[in-house]
Amino acid sequence: MKRYQHFFYDTPWGMGTVVYGQEGIKRHLLPLTTGNIVKKTLLSYDAKYRIESRLQEQLESYFSGREINEWKTSLDTSGYSNFKLKVYGAVAKIAHGEVRSYKEVARDIGIPNGARAVGMAMRENRHPLLIPCHRVVASNNKLGGWSGPLGLKNRLLVIEGHLIDKEMSFSE
Secondary structure (H helix, E strand, O other): OEEEEEEEEEEOOEEEEEEEEEOOEEEEEEOOOOOHHHHHHHHHHEEEOOOOHHHHHHHHHHHHHOOOOOOOOOOOOOOOOHHHHHHHHHHOOOOOOOOOEEEHHHHHHHOOOOHHHHHHHHHOOOHHHHHOOHHHHOOOOOOOOOOOOOHHHHHHHHHHHOOOOOOOOOOO
């Protein structure tokens, strides 16, 4: 059985959680993830508590408004299809403070009509921030869907200096 560890980090909106093992980061839970989801995730990965200080420092720096150009960690991408790996590779290249549409990401990976499939892959991203799915928006520059509250996606973009909807509340 694989052994995983986890750590919590502070953000202005609550605690985030990272679960990792020998292969790298297995799952990253952003703030506002319900306690039941965190508990279920930790139990499913048999996670033991330990602080991974380098990544923890980077995450706390990010949430303090500092630009992070390269996350100092590796990701456990086991279980991701080749398609998801292509999508996530393209999304990982989107620079801090920039956005791309689902359609642009699909075009970048050679599937010009694959915007919906890109959106589905984004929804299943286990590594938000590290694979910055919050930087992928709808073609009309609206936030589009993602697995967390849209208000959080908006806040992440605001941290990076890319304002989408200044009127949106945090919990939407």
